[in-house]
Amino acid sequence: MIPETLHVWTCRRYGGPEVLALETRPCPAPRAGEVLIRIVATTVSSADARLRSCTLPRGFGLLGRAIFGFTGPRQPVLGTELSGVIAAVGPGVATWQPGDAVIGFTGGRLGCHAEYRIMPAAGALVAKPANLSFAEAAGLAFGGTAALDFLRRADLRAGERVLVLGPAGAVGTALVQLARLRGAHVTAVARAANRDLVAALGADRVLDSAAHDFTTAAETYDVIADTVGATTFARAHPRLREHGRYLAFAADLPGMRARPVGTKRSITGSASERPEDVRELARLAAAGDLRVVVGRTFAFAELPDAHAYVSTGRKRGNAIVHVSAPPPRA
Ligand SMILES: NC(=O)c1ccc[n+]([C@@H]2O[C@H](COP(=O)([O-])OP(=O)(O)OC[C@H]3O[C@@H](n4cnc5c(N)ncnc54)[C@H](OP(=O)(O)O)[C@@H]3O)[C@@H](O)[C@H]2O)c1
Numbered sequence: 001m002i003p004e005t006l007h008v009w010t011c012r013r014y015g016g017p018e019v020l021a022l023e024t025r026p027c028p029a030p031r032a033g034e035v036l037i038r039i040v041a042t043t044v045s046s047a048d049a050r051l052r053s054c055t056l057p058r059g060f061g062l063l064g065r066a067i068f069g070f071t072g073p074r075q076p077v078l079g080t081e082l083s084g085v086i087a088a089v090g091p092g093v094a095t096w097q098p099g100d101a102v103i104g105f106t107g108g109r110l111g112c113h114a115e116y117r118i119m120p121a122a123g124a125l126v127a128k129p130a131n132l133s134f135a136e137a138a139g140l141a142f143g144g145t146a147a148l149d150f151l152r153r154a155d156l157r158a159g160e161r162v163l164v165l166g167p168a169g170a171v172g173t174a175l176v177q178l179a180r181l182r183g184a185h186v187t188a189v190a191r192a193a194n195r196d197l198v199a200a201l202g203a204d205r206v207l208d209s210a211a212h213d214f215t216t217a218a219e220t221y222d223v224i225a226d227t228v229g230a231t232t233f234a235r236a237h238p239r240l241r242e243h244g245r246y247l248a249f250a251a252d253l254p255g256m257r258a259r260p261v262g263t264k265r266s267i268t269g270s271a272s273e274r275p276e277d278v279r280e281l282a283r284l285a286a287a288g289d290l291r292v293v294v295g296r297t298f299a300f301a302e303l304p305d306a307h308a309y310v311s312t313g314r315k316r317g318n319a320i321v322h323v324s325a326p327p328p329r330a
Contacts, residue, residue, distance in 0.1 A: 001087060001088070001098075002027055002029055002036060002087060002088050003027045003116070004026065004027060005024050005025060005026055005027055006024070006025055006026075006027045006114060006115040006116045007022055007023070007024055007025075007114070007115050007300075008022075008023055008025055008077045008113060008114040008115070009021070009022055009023075009077065009078070009079075009113040009114070009303045009304075010022075010023050010076040010077055011051070011052045011072060011073055011076050011077075011078055012072045012076050013071050013072040014052065014053060014054035014071065014072055014073075015052070015053065016053065016308075016311075017052070017304035017305070017307040017308045017311070018304065019052065019072075020052070020303065020304045020307065022301075027116055028116075028118055029088065029090075030088055030089060030090035030093070030118055031090045031091070032090050032091045032092045032093075033090060033091075033092055033093060033120055033121055033122065034089075034090040034093070034118050034119065034120055034121060035086050035088070035089050035090065035093060035096050035118070035119055035120075035121050035125070036086070036087045036088040036089075036090075036116055036117075036118055037082065037084040037085065037086060037087060037102060037104060037116065037117050037118075037119060038084050038085050038086075038087040038115070038116055038324060039082045039083075039084040039112065039114060039115060039116060039117060039323045039324065040082075040083050040084045040085060040134040040138075040322070040323060040324055040325070040326050040327075041082070041083045041084075041134045041135050041137070041138035041320055041321065041322050041323060042079050042081060042082045042083075042112045042113060042138050042320075042321050042323055043079070043080070043081055043112075043138050043139050043142060043170075043318050043319055043320055043321065044078075044079075044113075044298075044303065044306040044307050044309075044310050044319045044321060045080055045081070045142045045143075045170060045310070045318075045319075046169065046170065046171075046310060046315070047080060047142070048078040048079060048080065048110075048113075048307065048310065049307055049310040049311045051068060051073050051078055051110075052073075052078060052307055053311065054068070057229060057250055057251060057252040057253070057255070058252035058253060058254070059252050059253025059254060059256075060252070060253060063253075073110075075109070075110045075111065077110060077111045077112075077113055077114055078110050078111075078112075078113050079106070079110055079111060079112030079113035079114070080105065080106055080107050080108070080110060080112060080141070080142050081103070081104065081105050081106070081112055081138060081139070081140070081141040081142050082103070082104045082106070082112040082117060082138060083101070083102070083103050083104075083128055083134040083135075083137035083138040083140075084101075084102060084104070084117075084134070084323075084324075085098075085099060085100065085101055085102070085326075085327055086098050086099060086100040086102060087116065089121065090121070093121040095121055095122070096121055096125070099327070100127065101127065101128040101134075101137075101327070102125055102126065102127060102128055103125070103126050103127075103128050103137045103138075103140055103141065103278065103282060104117065104119050104123070104124065104125045104141075105124035105125075105141035105142070105145065105273065105275075105278045106119065106123075106124070107124070107141075107142075107145075107273035108270075108273065113303060113321070114323075115300075115323055115324060122275075123275060124141070124273060124274070124275040124278045125275070125278075126275075126278050126279050126282040127282070128282075129282055129285050129286035130286075131285070131286060131288065132285055132286075132292065133294075133326075134326045135294050135297060135320045135322065136285075136291075136292040136294055137292070138318070138320055138321075139170065139292045139293070139294060139317065139318030139320060140278070140281050140282065140285060140292050141278050141281065142170055142318075143169065143170030143171040143172075143173065143174040143175075143318070144174040144178075144277075144278075144281040144290070144292075145271055145272075145273060145274070145277045145278060145281065146171050146174075146249060146271040147171050147174040147175035147178050147227075148174075148178060148271075148277050148280065148281065149271035149272050149274075149277065150175075150225065150247045150249065150267060150271065151175065151178055151179060151182065151247075153267050154223050154245040154247055154267055156179060156182050156184055156222075156223060157182070157183075157184075157222075158182060158183025158184065159183060159184070159185070160184045160185070160222035160223060161184065161185045161187070161220075161221045161222050161223075161241075162179045162184045162185065162186050162187070162221060162222065162223045162224075162225060163187050163188075163189065163214055163221040163223070163224045163225065163239075164176055164179070164186060164187070164188045164189070164203070164225045164227065165189055165214075165224070165225065165226045165227060165228060165230040165231065166190075166226070166227035166228030166230060167188035167189070167190050167194070167198045167201075167203065167206075167227070168190050168191070168194035168197055168198055168316050168317070169227060169228060169315055169316075169317070170293075170315070170317060170318050171227040171228075171249055172188075172198075172225075172227045172228075173197075173198075173201055173291075173292075173293040173317050174281075174290070175225055175227060176188055176198060176201045176202060176203050177201050177202055177289075177290050177291065178284075178290070179223075179225070180201075180202040180203075180204075181284070181289060181290075184222075184223070185204050186202070186203045186204050186205070187203070187204065187205040187206075187207065187219075187221070188203040188205070188206045188207070189206075189207045189208075189209045189212055189214060190206055190207075190208075190209055191208070191209050191210065192208050192210065194316060195208070197293065197316060197317075201291065201293075214236075214239055215231065215235050215236070215238070215239060217239075219239070220239050220240060220241045220244075221239060221240060221241065221244065222240070222241050222243070222244055222245070223244065223245050223246075223247065224236045224239065224240060224244070224245075224246050224247065225247040225249075226246065226247060226248055226249060226250070227247075227249045227250070228249070228250055228313075229248070229249070229250030229251065229252070229255075232248075232254075232255055232258075233246045233248065233255060233258040233261075233266040234258070237261045237264045237266075240264045242262070242263050242264070243263045243264070244263075244264045244265075245264070245265055245266075245267055246258075246264070246265070246266045246267065247267050248266055248267065248268040249271075251266070251268040251269075255268060256268045256269070292317070292318065293316065293317025293318060294317060294318060294320050295315055295316035295317040295318055295319055295320075296309055296315075296316075296319055296320070297319075297320045297321075297322060298319065298320070298321045298322070299321070299322055300321060300322065300323045300324075302321075303321050306319045306321055
């Protein structure tokens with residue numbers, strides 16, 4: 001069923017959470033090859049908070065504004081991922097039908113901070129695994145696809161030793177689990193408050209970030225996954241083994257240009273947003289091999305509070321926003 005109107009949260013100028021506004025729009029009907037999804041849950045990700053505040057890594061100020069918009073985001077409805085229910089399908093769509101429970105990843109196209117969202121039927125859209133709640137399902141894709149992409153580019157092998165900086169966030173919680181699934185030995189550096197969470201995700205060792213400085217410790221690693229821009233390749237490479245890789249998820253401009261040092265290299269850039277990666281994450285979650293960490297949850301009316309929380313940089317797992325009621329027994 002297609003309602004006449006829907007609510008969306010918009011960000012029309014960069015600033016604090018107070019710039020966000022609830023607006024009413026006509027609800028679009030799906031065209032050929034499209035589906036209309038009633039959103040049950042979404043996330044406020046680190047990317048949403050960055051975009052709202054235009055807080056970009058060093059060196060990206062002007063370039064970022066040229067790409068995303070000079071005074072506010074060009075796409076004012078933020079939100080990269082959703083879980084929900086197909087409300088209507090456009091002509092020619094045979095793969096989905098109204099009532100199907102789905103996970104959608106719109107990535108850089110955003111638009112999930114809304115009650116309804118149109119997506120291509122053949123896009124990054126997968127059936128919601130029955131063992132995941134809608135809240136968990138909403139947090140599957142953003143951190144998971146980034147972690148998958150960087151681990152693939154690092155060609156992580158069984159038996160390699162991985163250091164994870166920022167293991168408690170959306171990217172970190174996925175990365176710890178995906179690295180373990182590939183048979184790597186994972187050392188995570190986290191605040192004491194996140195120790196139990198990270199250990200429960202399978203990290204072989206959890207070190208207290210208040211007491212441990214990996215740059216001065218003797219141990220070396222095959223991969224250092226810096227999910228939060230905690231350090232730089234220049235500081236990390238002495239702690240890499242031969243052929244070691246530094247994964248810079250939040251590199252600044254100088255970090256993007258870091259050249260290899262001998263056989264050691266830095267991997268940077270934007271993660272690809274591949275539908276097959278979302279399918280792979282859903283498959284792992286359905287098999288019970290990948291857990292989505294639900295940190296704090298918020299009502300749709302509280303979405304600016306979720307932004308304020310994410311902007312603290314202390315988010316655990318995913319900040320979930322409940323948008324509408326889940327269907328019975330989905
Ligand atoms: N390249 C890409 O395509 C791509 C894709 C996705 C995300 N990203 C970027 O990756 C970064 C992480 O994303 P996310 O969603 O995982 O973030 P997040 O969920 O907001 O990360 C929060 C976690 O980071 C940890 N943390 C914060 N500052 C830290 C520091 N200085 N040192 C160590 N740990 C720190 C905190 O753990 P403690 O409280 O234990 O310190 C917290 O649990 C963001 O900058 C995002 O923009 C990049």
